[in-house]
Amino acid sequence: MSLKHAILVLLETEPSSGYDLVKHFKRSLGYFWNAKHQQVYQQLKKLTEDQWVTFQAHSQTDKPDKKVYEITALGKKELANWISQPVKANSINDALLVKLYGGHLAGKENLENELNTHIDIHQGTLKNLESIEQLYLSLDDDKKAHYLLPYMTLRRGIIGEKAWLEWAEEVKNTLKQADIKKAD
Amino acid sequence: MSLKHAILVLLETEPSSGYDLVKHFKRSLGYFWNAKHQQVYQQLKKLTEDQWVTFQAHSQTDKPDKKVYEITALGKKELANWISQPVKANSINDALLVKLYGGHLAGKENLENELNTHIDIHQGTLKNLESIEQLYLSLDDDKKAHYLLPYMTLRRGIIGEKAWLEWAEEVKNTLKQADIKKAD
DNA sequence: GTACGCATGTAAAGTGTTACATGATTCG
């Protein structure tokens, strides 16, 4: 329902190429909205058809040519409209939890290994987010005010990751003491 | 990648109709894997084609007839295989955060209203999860051991919702003091 | 010389949502 709108939000701040957008998704926005490069290019095509964005081709000599997209008046209208509507509560689809739920089929060791792998990933993400937070906190007050809302989304990431890791520790300790028989 | 496998996990425990599965998704599993009834029926059709499940029609007089699905040997093999593979880390797509990120377009009041709506929803979910936890904790030790892994997934929900609410309070307080101008 | 960054895309398959469709029974 809204990679299109996520792209519009980014383009509203500054015109960008598809590649720039992908980078942006990988960094800031990507912590709460994932998109592969293919999908970004697909949606840019559709956004162009909708006339919510336009682009200008920039030819470059030392690098590949690129298309720089910017939001149109129609796009701004659509974005304002989307922003004024309530968004639906987020729905979660977490395969790791399905696996844990059916963990008696996996066996204790398999579960523990898998959990450890995910703990590493989440710890890495948390460190990364915390280093971005340090950058934010070192800004002067003007800039801090300017980036306040994106910072709030960063806080969501940090609080969320900490909670995830807290939960994972609980599961690890529980598994240690538990007797999980591998069924069938 | 895996509504099919979530269904197999449920069918591995007991044969069920599509309707039963939907109920199951709405209750326990649904807190970390969402599925509408249409999708469950679609996937049951595909699972049948794959020969991972079979069904028997049960005609009932006072209620509509139903099809009771059960997992096949082939399905069990597939499930065991899926469970032994590592799952990918979960990717988040959260429209509320996109909106907050672009919140200067929405205006402070709009953001606050939206946040309050979501706080209500998350508080409701948390209460619900905590009441299920109370049920679990009142079981005798045998049953507790039996439902240990599903309980761990419930804990994920509880810890996750608490963290969400903690974050939301932080955002509320921050917004209260902040000066968000509605741009354009 | 190989890996990484820059830069763009198409095609097909898989997954999920929305709209449409039916119809009986039970509880308040």
Added chain:
DNA sequence: CGAATCATGTAACACTTTACATGCGTAC
């Protein structure tokens, strides 16, 4: 009399992932 529960599905559309595809420049 209306709403909820039981019970199943089709069709169209929207969104996401995976695989395939190209090619130059720069740094190690």
